[in-house]
Amino acid sequence: MCTSILYNSNEHYFGRNLDYEIAYGQKIVITPRNYEFDFHDLPSQKSHYAMIGVSVVDDNYPLYCDAINEKGLGVAGLNFEGPGQYFPVEKGKKNITSYELIAYLLSNYETVEDVKQGLADANISDISFSENLPAAVLHWMVADKTGKSIVIESSHKGLNIYENPVNVMTNNPVFPVHLINLSNYADVSPIQPTNFLAPKVELNMYSRGLGTHHLPGGMDSASRFVKATFALAHAPQGKSEIENVTNHLHVLKSVEQAKGLDEVGPDSYEYTMYSDCMNLEKGILYCTTYNDSRIRAVDMHKEDLDSEKLICYNLFKDQDIEYEN
């Protein structure tokens, strides 16, 4: 399972939990403006916007899981097993493979509105990057620094783009079903509830937080969608970069998966491999990983963004405990 969010404060922060059982050797990768993208069915691009994100690099090609560009646009790919479907290359359409969609959008567009227009005649094609890396069935959340986000889904109905009023996305089912499901939890609240159950009886409100009693806590995508929506909608606005990054990561932590809780095979469990938070104004990626709770950061603007070579940093590190004695 995975969860992505856009947290809006005085600046805008986009990121996700990547929950899975297989690590692909992801790194933090900056693609500078003059790295040449050799797109499969689109003209190759010698120059484009620079981007930073979490990516697998294979054959010197950045296969992004989630990333932002220097203009403040962000895209994340999340599993969409079930409804997700890609189609053969179609003449007359803008054919984009699923593995290059993030790089293509971030190379060319600045806002969610640009993306909507740019994908009006698009087809997500069913081409794989290689035999070893077959096409992953994904849907995508796209966000920008105006504080808006959309969801892109390719299913048997073709390509659909949805406005995302809650700025949250998880996995299957299709996005409109997640939105409808929220109504079932409309009375979940940070406030202690009023006793409408038996108004003449004085109930013993035995605990704080009773307004959240019906908030789902499961690892499944529908539960995470509701819980992350609640946590994000009530997250305070930070007064500094550190407060904003902290708030953003706490929303993601509200739906993180610890090892052992979500079995996907014999002795195999999905867990939150990393959580990231990317400042759309500043081009800084912050992250924690399952084995390293310390927040680390990479600032794209501290690198030569006019270069032609990918710049990579390790993502997965060991736990760094600060012993006090």
Ligand SMILES: C[C@H](CCC(=O)NCCS(=O)(=O)O)[C@H]1CC[C@H]2[C@@H]3[C@H](O)C[C@@H]4C[C@H](O)CC[C@]4(C)[C@H]3C[C@H](O)[C@]12C
């Ligand atoms: C497994 C990841 C999604 C995590 C997720 O949504 N989990 C929920 C699972 S489920 O609903 O509960 O089944 C996805 C997100 C981005 C994907 C990667 C990116 O798309 C980049 C490349 C794309 C290549 O086609 C395949 C390898 C790959 C490196 C992908 C591997 C894998 O499918 C990733 C890492």
